[in-house]
Amino acid sequence: MADEWVIETEGLTRTFKKVTAVNNLTLQIKRGEIFGLVGPDGAGKTTTIRLLAAILDPTGGSAKVDGFDTVAQPEPIKRRIGYMAQRFNLYGDLSVWENLNFFADVFEMTGTERQERIEMLLNFARLTEFRDRHAAHLSGGMQKKLALACTLIHTPDIIYLDEPTTGVDPVSRREFWDILTDLHLQGITLVVSTPYMDEAERCSRVGLMYQGGLVVCDTPEAIKAMTEGELIALWPSDLRRAHDILLGTEGVLEVQTYGDQLRLFARDGDDIMARLQATLTEHNIQLADARRTSPRMEEAFISLIRRQMNEKP
Amino acid sequence: MLYRILTLLRKEFIQLFRDKLLAPFVLLGPLSELLMIAWSTSQGIDHLPTAVLDLDLSPASRALVTAMENSETFDPYTVASLDDVTADIAGGRAMAAWVIPPGFQAQLLDADEAAPVQLVVDGSDVMAAQTAVDVGEGVAAAYGQSIMMQTVGTSGGVPLEMSLRVWFNEELKESNFMIPSELGFIAAAIAAMLASMMIARERELGTLEQLMVTPIRSLELVIGKSALAFALGYTEFLLMLGMVVWFFDVPLRGSLALLMLIAFIYMLVELGWGLMISAVAKTQMQALLIAFAVVMVMIIFSGYAFPVETMPPLMRLIANIFPLKHWLIIFRSILLKGAGLEVFWPQLLAILGLGTLIYTGTITLLRQKKLE
């Protein structure tokens, strides 16, 4: 079953002058899955993707993509992958059509296959009517779709997308993910980095990065199940004080703040639910509502990162 | 490989023509600069106020003063004593002074003896001083020549055009040769700068990162990106050469084909600098600034602004590591002396050697850098 892994890294490390952007990363990605790379700013997501795209050499460890080593054999890798960078990386002074044609030329595509591919991608990215517009004059969402279309021109088997929906409105974001789902259904392997937890939830498996290392790597369900204790959501009147008070309460493992609610991990949910009202009233805090709930990716991640932070101070 | 380079080249062309400023700037900028330098060296340095101390007061001495006047480089006026000469030069009232000794005419007529005339120049303005010296030598020579012709009784001696003499520097003094040296160098510098900026732009805009995940290899990228810059620079060179030869009557005594070939090689070598810069510069602005700094250093060391002969020995030694110095020698030899390879092969070898060094460094740097 070794063939199952399309990407494998072994102690992958990349150090820039002072920072270690990626630290001893060992990771496997399955053929055909949507793999999510999640982590806070500066966690090393972009660096990891660049290493896997063979455009950056590691300072330690190694990575294999489709069986090819990223340092020794970058050329065959380049033919198999598509890479959509975090930043808009196309030619703003060329039109949508010219950008697509340029990349088609670079991959030496010819004849009707090329024409059909370009038309298909324009249609797929919903850009047909904007074909003559300069890329610089497209909206943010359209630029992302054009970038995706350009990375798909040579029908890659693996696509890396670095924060493809950052700075895109929610409607376009949804549309973009529909496109990604289409690609997934075609059997393409997708590696997507994202800061959005709802997007992480749509992945087959998710790797959580923190300070260059991989904190956890599993399916969203498994990750959510990793949280300790039971989750309670509550809406107290004084968020801040309630947070501190509850954190000091016996049986409470962790408290997180979200907007106007607190989310609390308890060793025994029923026990805390029973004591909650009394504890808060004692400190003159009203409680509008409190209910048992199941953890989302967001709680799971924050919880896992906190645990990680406590382990290595 | 060729296909991908051509693809890149086509893209560059589209982008170049879409950029409404770049092409005119690149092509017209240096041409107008050349015009300005030509103008300032021709117009600027003439009618130098010149003190004349005529101690001979003979027809011959008066004829010399007239010859001076006719050169249009000197505006002679008469002074009475040597003290006046010194005072006028020191006070800036005169840029040059001629001292015609007593017995000048007598010595002239005596075919065996040279007639010594003293030319004093204000050395603080190097350009003016150099021009005065050169024209002065010309005037004296032409004058001597016509006198000699008269004494041997031959008529029809061709009076020399003094102002032209200086410009085109008959004696090949390497100093006041701004216009022709401008030629190859400016064009090469433009090509190098442009190439470095074009590559830095891809890096700055992030498109370089996108290109790196395509089958384009870094060598192809460098060739594709710099080819257009080079073509522009070379066109520029030809335009300037044409302008100098046709409008300014600079003689082209040597082989045009040889000149074009060596210019091609020289510019290719200088392009290597630009590519080296592009390997380190992260933004267009950085590329431009570094390129400017490099160009300044080259100008200082290469006898472009100051004659190499006046430099301290150490600097003269260092000057040899710049291709520009060797190019200037070759260029002048072909243009003015009509020399061929047998004369300047050492310089050509030097350029080739330096080119090998520069390109080795550049390729090593480009390999190392990848993306950072």
Ligand SMILES: Nc1ncnc2c1ncn2[C@@H]1O[C@H](COP(=O)(O)OP(=O)(O)OP(=O)(O)O)[C@@H](O)[C@H]1O
């Ligand atoms: N070319 C570089 N030179 C120096 N340091 C770098 C370079 N690229 C990344 N880093 C550093 O490495 C660390 C990880 O950066 P990286 O861009 O991989 O993070 P990221 O997870 O993609 O963050 P973001 O969410 O901000 O995109 C950061 O501290 C960053 O400053």
Ligand SMILES: [Mg+2]
């Ligand atoms: Mg990033």
